[in-house]
Amino acid sequence: MTIASPAAxxxxxxxxxxxxxxxxxxxxxxxxxxxxxxxxxxxxxxxEHAAIARMPDGSYFLSAYEDCITAYKDARIFSSDKKAEFxxxxxxxxxxxxxxxxxxxxxxxLHTRVRKIIAGxxxxxxxxxxxAPMVALVDQLLDALEARGHGDLIxxxxxxxxxxxxxxxxxxxxxxxxxxxxxxxxILGALEPQPGPQLLAAGERAIAEFLDYLRQLxxxxxxxxxxxxxxxxxxxxxxxxxxxxxxxxELLQNVIFILNAGHETTTNLIGNGLYTxxxxxxxxxxxxxxxxxxxxxxxxxxxxxSPVQIGNRMTTEAVTVGGVALAxxxxxxxxxxxxxxxxxxxxxxxxFDVGRTHNRHVAFASGVHFCVGLNIARMEGRIAIGRFLRRxxxxxxxxxxxxxxxxxxxxxxxxPVALQ
Numbered sequence: 001m002t003i004a005s006p007a008a009x010x011x012x013x014x015x016x017x018x019x020x021x022x023x024x025x026x027x028x029x030x031x032x033x034x035x036x037x038x039x040x041x042x043x044x045x046x047x048e049h050a051a052i053a054r055m056p057d058g059s060y061f062l063s064a065y066e067d068c069i070t071a072y073k074d075a076r077i078f079s080s081d082k083k084a085e086f087x088x089x090x091x092x093x094x095x096x097x098x099x100x101x102x103x104x105x106x107x108x109x110l111h112t113r114v115r116k117i118i119a120g121x122x123x124x125x126x127x128x129x130x131x132a133p134m135v136a137l138v139d140q141l142l143d144a145l146e147a148r149g150h151g152d153l154i155x156x157x158x159x160x161x162x163x164x165x166x167x168x169x170x171x172x173x174x175x176x177x178x179x180x181x182x183x184x185x186x187i188l189g190a191l192e193p194q195p196g197p198q199l200l201a202a203g204e205r206a207i208a209e210f211l212d213y214l215r216q217l218x219x220x221x222x223x224x225x226x227x228x229x230x231x232x233x234x235x236x237x238x239x240x241x242x243x244x245x246x247x248x249x250e251l252l253q254n255v256i257f258i259l260n261a262g263h264e265t266t267t268n269l270i271g272n273g274l275y276t277x278x279x280x281x282x283x284x285x286x287x288x289x290x291x292x293x294x295x296x297x298x299x300x301x302x303x304x305x306s307p308v309q310i311g312n313r314m315t316t317e318a319v320t321v322g323g324v325a326l327a328x329x330x331x332x333x334x335x336x337x338x339x340x341x342x343x344x345x346x347x348x349x350x351x352f353d354v355g356r357t358h359n360r361h362v363a364f365a366s367g368v369h370f371c372v373g374l375n376i377a378r379m380e381g382r383i384a385i386g387r388f389l390r391r392x393x394x395x396x397x398x399x400x401x402x403x404x405x406x407x408x409x410x411x412x413x414x415x416p417v418a419l420q
Contacts, residue, residue, distance in 0.1 A: 009279075011040040011341070011350035023049035027056050028310075028333060028407065029194040036405055039309065040350065043338035052324040059331035060324070063338035065345040065362070067322045071313050071334050072366035078313035078332065080369060081107050085314060085331060094207040095190050095200065101250055102257035104369065111368065114246065114254050117239060119372050121169070121232045127375050129230070130165065134383050137164050142391050145419060150398055153415040158270035161384050162263045165376065169262075170233040170255065171226050172217065183210045184263045187256065191408055207256065214252050232258065262373050268307035268404075268411030269381045273298065274388065275415055276305055278397060280352045287354045288393050294386040297354035298378055301385075303361035304352050309337040309410050311365060336362055337410070392419040 013019040023045040035042055046053050047063040054060055062068050071078040082105040090096040099105050103114045141160060145151040159181055167177045183206040189195065190203035218237065226234040233255060239245035246254065277284040287293050311334040315326050326332070340361045341349040347358070364371035371377065388395075399416035 009038045009040075011038075012044050013041050019045035020049045022046075023053060026050070026053050026061065028061060029055070029057065031193070031407055033405075036403060036407065039337065039407070039410075040341060043335060043341060044350075046335070047338055047342060052322045057331075059333060060326060061333045061335055062321070063335040063342075064322060065339040065342035068334045068336070068339040068362060069366060070321055071332060072362065072369070074319075075107060075368045077316055077319050079107055079316050080105055080111070080313060082312070082314075084329065085312065089195075090190070090200070093204050094211070095187070095203045097249065098187065098207050098253045098256060099191070101253040103254055103372075104257060104261065108368070110250070114250065115372055117236055117246070118232060118254075118258065121228070121230065121235045122373060122376065124375075126230055127379060130168070130376065131379060131383070133168065134161075134165065134379065135387070137161065138384050138387050142388060146391065149420065150416070150418045153274050153417055154267065154271050154412055155414065157384060157388065158267045158274075159263075161270065161380055162266035165266075165380060166259050166262045169231075170217075170258065171221075171231045172233075176213075176217075179209070179213070180259055181263065182206070183256075184260045188260055188264050188409060189406070192406055193408070210256055211252055214255055218251065218255075261371070262376065264409055264411070265307040265371075266377050266380050268305075268409060269298070269301060269377060270384045271412045271415055272305040272307065272410065273301035273381060273385050274395075275401065275412065276301060276352055277389075278395075283352055283354045284389075288389060291386060291390065293354050294382050295378075296356060296359070298381040298385065299359045299361065300352060300354055300356045301381065302363035303340045303346070303356075303359055305410060306337045306340050306361070306363045307410060308363065308408065310334060310408050311336055336365075392417075395419050 013022065019041070022042055026042065026046060043063055046061060051064040052060055052062055052067060062071060081100075083100050086096050086099050090099070103111060103118070138157075138161065141157050145156055163177055163180055167174070167180070186202040186206035187210075189199045192199065218233070221233055221237060225238070228235040228238055236246060236251055236254065277287070287297050313332045313334060315328055315330045315332065317328050319326050340346070340363065343349050345360065364374045395417045397416065398418040401412055401416070402414040404411045404413050
């Protein structure tokens with residue numbers, strides 16, 4: 001899908017009858033290109049007319065901030081375990097094994113065990129130590145862009161940044177990092193609400209190739225361990241001191257998860273953020289005039305164009321949410337992007353405001369599953385976007401921007417720009 005030029009797109013249906021009709025017939029499995037290009041009118045219609053919408057397959061879509069928080073906060077009733085959901089979707093293949101073993105799609109005790117190991121390597125000191133190398137990397141990428149006078153915000157900045165950061169976290173040799181992005185895109189593509197046979201086949205191939213790649217990397221790391229305080233792969237291999245270790249499958253699949261979780265989302269944050277500044281030139285001017293706003297600007301980018309738009313849970317027992325009774329084993333979709341535009345939580349929510357201060361968005365989820373790498377993502381966004389703006393304050397589109405074409409992950413495949 002291409003976008004000819006940036007223009008702030010309407011976030012609401014102008015006709016109330018249209019909004020009510022869309023909300024009453026919404027089916028996440030039957031969305032089209034208009035929804036992918038701009039899902040916010042639909043999300044707003046859902047929140048206003050069917051905040052807990054029953055979809056044709058019997059699942060429910062939550063679009064109000066308060067209801068989404070309820071689902072996030074009660075991990076016992078709203079389970080993240082995806083075995084029942086993913087078996088019919090993926091069959092008994094590698095996609096099923098991966099997505100039912102990785103941290104994000106599991107409940108305690110596996111979730112607790114893996115998260116503790118990963119979080120220990122992402123402490124405040126480790127994140128602070130990443131900043132200087134991150135600045136050097138971004139400046140190197142910007143030097144290359146400046147030499148050409150034009151480029152692509154995704155290929156030349158937004159995608160390379162997280163790949164290098166995650167590669168450094170896992171201590172993957174630089175010469176072995178080139179296939180990581182394509183694998184990540186293929187694996188995450190299979191998580192779409194209605195993936196076709198090609199997406200599923202691509203995801204299976206990607207995991208098979210990634211596992212072969214990781215087995216060699218892990219074997220080498222076992223022979224020559226790194227510093228577990230900074231090398232996440234070594235830390236995953238050795239486990240917590242005096243605690244349990246991960247099985248081989250748990251280890252390999254959660255390394256894949258770390259790449260996917262930290263790559264696509266941060267790429268989308270940087271790309272979405274810089275594109276949104278093109279759509280809102282007065283906010284770009286404001287940020288250029290006061291670079292200290294970069295911290296709140298990044299939070300607003302996360303809220304306004306959430307890199308991950310939806311999440312999923314399954315009820316473990318009968319529960320009532322927003323006045324709607326949900327039976328046990330009901331599939332629930334958490335509308336992250338819809339919650340982040342809820343006027344009950346955010347003043348003037350369809351306005352992009354780089355100085356917004358009351359901004360308790362759920363772009364990083366909430367509860368026990370809140371993003372373990374959120375401080376790294378914030379740092380990447382702050383450095384990449386802030387330093388790009390400083391170097392190229394007059395950047396503009398130089399062709400058609402191409403969206404990724406996904407409902408779950410909102411981002412671009414390409415944003416060509418001229419830098420003057």
